[in-house]
Amino acid sequence: MKPGHKDPLHELAVYLETRRGTVLDRWLTELMKDPLMTQVSRLPRDALIDHLPPVYAGICAALTQRPANTIRERIDADARAHGNTRWAQGFQLDELLKELDLLRRCLQDATSAYFASAQGVSRRLEAPAHRALEDLFSLSINCAIRQFSDEQAARVADAIAQRDRALATQQESEERLRIAAAAAGLGIFEWDVAGQQAVWENPRMFEITGQRPQDGPLSGDEFRRSVVHPEDLEPLSQRFNEGKVPGHQVHAVFRIFRRNDQEIRTVEMNGRFRFHDDLEPYCFTGTLADVTGRVRAEAELKEADRRKDVFLATLAHELRNPLAPIRNAARFMDRRLQELPLDMQWVAPVIERQSQHLANLVDELLDVSRISTGKIRLRKEVIDLKESAERAVEAVRLVSESHHHRLSVHFPDMPVFVNGDTTRLTQIISNLLDNAVKYTDDGGEVRLRLDIENGMAVITVADSGVGIPAGDLPRIFDLFAQTDPLIRKSNGGLGIGLSVVRSIARMHGGSATATSAGVGKGSVFSVRLPTVPAPDVPSTCLAVQETKAVRQLKILVVDDNRDAAESLALMLGLDGHTVQTVHDGTSGVSAAVADSPDVVLLDIGLPDMNGYEVAEQILAASGDHPPVLVALTGFGTESDIARSAAGGFSRHLVKPVDPDRLVAIIGDIADSLARESRGSAPADVRAEDEATSFDPDRGRDRHA
Template sequence: MNSASLIDQQANLTLSGLACEFARSLRPLLRRALGGTSTGCVQVDRAGKRRLIRYFAYMVLAVSDALLRADRSDLPTDDERVAIPEGLCPREWRVTDLFRNIEQVQRCLKEEVRAYFSPVSTTVDVHMRAHEIVERTFRAIIEAAIEVQLARQAADVSAAQDRLQKALAALQHTEERLRVATSAAGIGIFEWRGSSRSGVWENRQMYQITGQPEEQGPLTAEQFMALVHPADVDLLLSHFRSSLMSAQHVHVAFRLSRVTDRALRTVEMFGHFRSFVEEDDYIFIGSLSDVTERADAEAKLKDADRRKDIFLATLAHELRNPLAPVRNAAHLLGHDAGNDPAKREWLRNVIERQTGHLAHLIDDLLDVSRITTGKIELRREAFDIRQAVDHALEMTTAAALQRHHDIVRLPLDDPAYIDGDPSRIAQIFSNVLDNAIKYTDHGGRVVVRAAVVDRQVCVTISDTGTGITADALPHVFDLFVQGSGHGEESRGGLGIGLSVCKTLTEMHGGTIAARSEGRNKGSEFEIRLPISEAGKHEAAHESNGLERRSSARLPILIVDDNVDVAMSLAMILDKHDIRTAHSGEEALQIAETFEPRLVFLDLGLPGISGYEVARRLRARQASSRHLEIVAVSGYGQPEDKVRSASAGCDGHLIKPVDVEALLAVVSRIAASSPSN
């Protein structure tokens, strides 16, 4: 080759020509560069190859652009920067592999530069400038890649810090909510270390539950176990051992004595074991709740349930007891015993006494129902307390004589008036007397004293009976409590009489108290009631409930669907003109021609009810003739009496009817009769 052609060839080898050569041979150049790349940073798949090709093409074009600018005397300076398009550097690429791939492309371009200038045998400046441009451009590319990586790392660190801050804030909020919740619920939380058997941490509620001073730090395992009730130590330890072996949660309730005041509390523990770094060591994380009130309530419920079962069994027993002699008496009256006047009278007394006992049991049950529902009402009036004491003694005399008791009465010399319900006050005294008679053995003594002390009437009923033990004494007025507290069987009754006495006494503004020195030392009940101002005035009219009886013969209609009830009442009132009816229709038909002066009317009639019968009788009543209607019903609540009165009834008697009360009604009407 001559010198002229060589000079022409050198003139054609320019930087712009090199840039054009790069563009013309871009595809084979990229394939060669791709063949020598490091693919350890990415998964070599179609998408990965496309990303590498785009990145390699970007570098080749950056060098070509620098060559073109240099050919126009616009050389890049050392501080010129290269901007890498977004997405050319995937986040999953490692920095070392990225730089190795950049170096591979740079090597391929340098080889391409050498090949481009190889036809020239001598080194020229343009060749050197081409290598310099390639070096500077790749240095700028590397710096840009480093900046991208640093920016990504900074963004990652910032994002991680943000996530950490959010996590810490969320943890702080969770801990705050947990503190509020545990504080509101009174839950103690603690952490124990197994190897040292020491408390690692406790919250404030834990200190309050155990009574441990907070400044003394958490309790050790030994200190905590020393607080546990001796009877519950084995229970707690067995739960710990079984849970530790089975990796199950601990859930156990036990009793412990607080550190400060030694108060016995019932607590409930939840917790679980967590393995620790050291071998054969663990952390126990648990919670402790004071459930004393709940445990006491559960114990009371169990006791109430037990007493309820006893009460139901006692009720069945007490209801059957009077039925046996009544049935026997009824059998004997139908045979030879009915012909003997003495036996007949004895059997009549048996039936009367036993049915009275049944009525007393039913009254007690109704009183408990009225008291628990708040429906009991007092019919207050000013009366002499001595009347109530006398009435109570009359009601219990038969039972005292049967047991051969000596009843001693130490009465008031002067009247003492109280404002109350005479029948309810008499019920209080009779219930206490009945209790004293039952729990005093045959031949014992019952003393009734009455005195005025500090503007109060004090009635004391004492006996020489079985007495009351010290542990049973605080519970004698509880519902369904029976017996003397010595473990002996009940001597009758439902265990509700004294509870009713306490409620009725307190409703009258008074107090009732029980005293006893123990087994076989007898007992004493003291009832105190406030004196009424009415006592300063003239004594009220006294009455024993029996009105002056008249010999006037009254037309009386007895209406009851129970034939036995109707016929037995007719026999009691056989001195009067009696008609009986067993339905509402029959009663109305009889009343049209009979014109009764007094009607004893059962309210629960079939067909036409007693209420409707009363209304129709009132509608037919002649203005010149007075008719008195007395309701007879097994329902005696205040609302029942209001309903019967609204239907036109003048009175309301409760089944089984007190014969004396019935006769008093008849006597009162007979006494007011014009024919008398």
């Protein structure tokens, strides 16, 4: 994690520290109610509470993810000191366990309250947070038990010295029974290494494993053969072998078959080997907890997350479908703008801008899901960042001009080479410019600078807009972060764009920052990216541009959305192409076989058969001269795009596609076919496409 970045567990630790007084008060109140805690009533309040803060603070410190060895040493020291104090105060071991278990429950309740009230914190992190606390308390309890046991052993040694060995042994046995009776839901067992037998030390072990007390000790072979799930046996054995080192704690989570009913349960084991003087292990003492409920809850959270992804993909598809014909119709009107009455010529650009805005919102929502789940793949290459910046400026220029902004751009004379994904870096700059335009009043100023400082490319977007309150600056890049509604303009976004900027910058090894002098004084956003040396041969010089041959194509559009199909046909027809439309898969196959089109623009979600099946039948019937297949669909996940590539599609375009981009793609295909007809080597449509369209994130129509 980068310096300065606060993760949710860090924030939870800060919260728990601030609630320490409340938590300890509740702990003491509950402790005083327990009639079995006889020693509690004999001690003053200060003597009870004053020894707990180190344990409490150590657990909070562990949540900040400091170096594991340091945290383990601190928890070990604090827990052992606490156990030693309780021994001196006359506590019994079951009383020590009970008070620590009560503290654990109070902290878990405080953690639940934190996630219920915290803003901007994913509930998916709640289960890991609870699990982290359980692990830390398990470590603390084991350390306290060891200290208590050491003190007990010392007492036994004294008793032996006083010729009272028999009585001391009986006391030790009784103490172990008290441990078994009071261990909060933990089963305790001991495994004899030499005899290869395991003994359950308390009733809870019999409950967890389903073994009957009258069955006697369980051999190691029988435990592995009839209790441990076969798929978990090897990892469990590995954990045991790793633990045969003095001072090493063994921790494992595995599945068992409960012996009385063969139900599969998930258990968590913690323990440690004991060693002879020659460092040979002679026994293993451990605890076992049934964590089946916790594991099931985590699985349910994962399933809920999967359903969320499916919902977002479906929602995106349903939203993109109506956007496609709207944009096509707007572009058709724009191409025929001079034929419209003057008082109607404003309609086309308005529809185009607003439909593009809706398309960007859909894409940003999906970006958030992909980034949070690590599903974004960067296609890195050495590029001149100035080119990405120029594309971003062009994308926002029309909107900026509509607000009469003074848009100024400053680029260095030399290239600014970075190793990055062209589309994603363009998206970073577009999002920053779009944010500046949104929050700058009409007639204001927006400035874009690109500089090189100390080996870093620095992108700076400054505006004269509404500014950012000082209290909002620390969270301005957080997901769904919004400034005060009285300050931000009504056309502010969802609070996603800046979060995407920071995430993509970090994926490129960079950073994003924001500054503002305050409300009404504008804002400055900066992104820093590491530069790289210039390539041997700049990519812009690798290809020689040729004049494209003009060729009219026969195009078949297969889409059950009639508005989308007809508007697309009108738009492509303006360039002289012959376009036929059909609205189901069967008709698409028949039309392709009958008319032999050059290009098939094919929707995937058709009513009678899906687009992959249609493509398979068209290719099978086309022989040596198949049409160029282009998927034009609302489905844009990585698996959708990979399936298109495997199914014979040359491109996968996600609705709503920028009409200009689609016209350019059709022009590229026409040029490739013209070269082929002249006997020249055709343009490598698939190779170009695999570097762009078949990327699940590049395949979309993106200006931001």
